[in-house]
Amino acid sequence: MEISDSATHLFSQSQEALGQWLHIPGWIVLPALILLAAVIIDLVLYFTLNRMERRLRDSPRRWDDPILHGLRLPLRWWVWITALMVGLSIVGAHFQIERLTTVFSRLGALITLLLVGWGGIRLFRRLEQRLVFPPVNCHAKPVDPTSASALTKIVGAVLIVTLLLIGLQILGVSMSSILAMGGFGGLVIGFAARDVIANFFGGMVVHLDKPFVVGDWIRSPERQIEGIVEDIGWRLTTVRTFAGPPLYVPNAWFSQISVETPTRMVSRRLWETIGIRYQDIGKIENITHDIRDLLQQHEEINQDELITVNFVTYGQYSLDIMIYAFTRETDWQRFHEIKQGILLKIRDIIDQHDACLALPTSRLYLPEGLDREDGERGGNQIDRERESGDDDGASRSSGGRHRPSRAPGPADDSEGEGDA
Numbered sequence: 001m002e003i004s005d006s007a008t009h010l011f012s013q014s015q016e017a018l019g020q021w022l023h024i025p026g027w028i029v030l031p032a033l034i035l036l037a038a039v040i041i042d043l044v045l046y047f048t049l050n051r052m053e054r055r056l057r058d059s060p061r062r063w064d065d066p067i068l069h070g071l072r073l074p075l076r077w078w079v080w081i082t083a084l085m086v087g088l089s090i091v092g093a094h095f096q097i098e099r100l101t102t103v104f105s106r107l108g109a110l111i112t113l114l115l116v117g118w119g120g121i122r123l124f125r126r127l128e129q130r131l132v133f134p135p136v137n138c139h140a141k142p143v144d145p146t147s148a149s150a151l152t153k154i155v156g157a158v159l160i161v162t163l164l165l166i167g168l169q170i171l172g173v174s175m176s177s178i179l180a181m182g183g184f185g186g187l188v189i190g191f192a193a194r195d196v197i198a199n200f201f202g203g204m205v206v207h208l209d210k211p212f213v214v215g216d217w218i219r220s221p222e223r224q225i226e227g228i229v230e231d232i233g234w235r236l237t238t239v240r241t242f243a244g245p246p247l248y249v250p251n252a253w254f255s256q257i258s259v260e261t262p263t264r265m266v267s268r269r270l271w272e273t274i275g276i277r278y279q280d281i282g283k284i285e286n287i288t289h290d291i292r293d294l295l296q297q298h299e300e301i302n303q304d305e306l307i308t309v310n311f312v313t314y315g316q317y318s319l320d321i322m323i324y325a326f327t328r329e330t331d332w333q334r335f336h337e338i339k340q341g342i343l344l345k346i347r348d349i350i351d352q353h354d355a356c357l358a359l360p361t362s363r364l365y366l367p368e369g370l371d372r373e374d375g376e377r378g379g380n381q382i383d384r385e386r387e388s389g390d391d392d393g394a395s396r397s398s399g400g401r402h403r404p405s406r407a408p409g410p411a412d413d414s415e416g417e418g419d420a
Contacts, residue, residue, distance in 0.1 A: 031087030038083035045076050060137045062130040070123025074115040081111050109170050113163045120159045124152040145214045146232060150207035153234065195252065199235040202251030206232055211254070216263040223257055225249060267302045267326040268335045274346060275318030280355035284311050284319055290349045295325050300338045302326045318358030 049072045056064040085108045092100030131148040134141075143151075212218045212229055218239065219226040227241040237254070239247040276284055292309040295301050305326035312322045323346070329335050350357065 031090050034083045034087050034090075038079050041079050042076050045072075045079070049075075058135065058137075060135055060139070062127070062134060062138060066123050066126035066130055069126045070119045070121075073122070074119035078112060078115050081115075082108065106170060110167055113167050113170075117160060117163050121156060124156050128152045144210075146207060146210060149214075149232070150204075153207075195250075196235065198252040199250050202253070202255050203232065203234045203237075206237070206251060206254055211259055212261045212263075216261050219260045219262060220257050223249075223253060225259075262330075265330050267305055267328060268330050270301075270323065270325045270327055270339055270342065272323045272343070273312075274321045274323060274350075275315060275358040276321065276350070277356050277358045278317075278319060280353070281319055283353045283355050284321070287350060287353055287355060288321055290352075291321070291323065291346055294342070294345055294349065295323070298342065300327050300329060302328045315358075317360050 049068060053065065053068050053072065056068055059065060085104045089101045089104050092104075128148045128151075131143040131151070132145050206212075214229050214232060216229050217227070218229055225239060225247065227239040227247060229237065230240050230246065231238040233251075235251060236248045237251055239249055241247050276287065280287075288309050288311055292307070295307050295309065296303065301307065302325075306324065308322065308324040310322055311319060313320045327335055327338050329338055347357075
């Protein structure tokens with residue numbers, strides 16, 4: 001209270017001195033001078049801070065550029081708002097509007113808090129970029145995007161809550177009332193928004209444990225989730241599915257389901273079954289030996305992992321060979337290119353041994369005493385009898401239609417010879 005009274009007395013003396021010196025009412029001159037000072041200060045800040053920011057972009061420290069970037073615009077806005085508030089307060093004091101000074105003081109404090117929050121958000125956003133992509137000459141290691149995002153979000157949330165409590169206290173709300181109301185309201189909100197709170201803590205666990213980060217390929221058969229992680233928020237995680245549409249997953253799910261992260265695999269499994277004909281059972285040992293040599297000499301196969309090529313079972317129509325190995329390449333597209341090359345070389349090995357891949361077949365068993373050749377001859381005889389029977393029937397039917405009722409005579413023979 002003493003400070004505000006001293007400031008009011010100082011403004012009153014300054015106003016009287018300017019009025020006597022310029023022969024203009026002091027309540028007009030003093031606000032004009034304050035606005036003029038705001039213009040000068042704003043121009044100085046504009047050129048100075050812009051030049052400093054350009055220089056600090058090449059600084060090896062991560063903090064210099066973000067701090068200046070966060071303060072630059074909010075500080076200029078604060079200069080103008082302060083000058084405007086002070087000028088309006090002087091005008092209100094001249095017209096004896098006592099309430100106006102109190103309102104402007106509180107409003108100025110609240111606006112200052114908003115500007116501090118704005119500057120903090122700008123600072124944290126630029127700092128997050130600097131943590132992930134440090135300056136060229138910085139010796140610190142880059143921080144992964146998920147950790148940087150979690151750090152800035154936590155600090156930002158603490159800053160916003162602190163400014164909100166200070167703002168309530170400026171408005172005249174006592175802290176004891178806030179705490180009492182917060183205890184009761186916490187119970188009500190806890191029951192009403194338990195899913196939101198569960199998602200919030202689920203997101204915090206994901207940020208801390210890091211089962212996956214932004215850019216990872218994740219998969220969960222329990223919930224049919226599969227895609228690339230685009231964003232990990234406090235309530236939802238955005239997963240871009242391979243079909244195209246985004247999938248928004250509540251963070252609470254990740255504490256209840258198992259999640260695979262194929263992106264972090266160090267090798268990819270090749271597991272195939274090749275079927276050989278039963279006629280080639282004498283060649284199967286040499287075929288498996290050559291396929292095993294192929295995999296052991298292949299540069300894309302991880303020799304530190306298990307390599308298995310064995311004849312495993314008698315199938316319904318084939319002799320099954322199991323091929324089990326791991327490739328060094330984990331990229332999905334490149335893995336299938338390698339797999340195609342290996343399968344084609346296995347085909348060449350089978351051809352080199354004069355063997356063939358098996359196809360589904362059926363075997364026909366004939367009754368005893370009837371061999372295949374007799375059956376074929378019998379079938380052909382039946383077919384010929386059917387054909388001859390059809391011809392006789394056709395001739396009989398033809399004769400029935402065209403044969404005359406009398407016996408042929410000499411005239412008929414002569415006619416036949418002439419036709420021939």
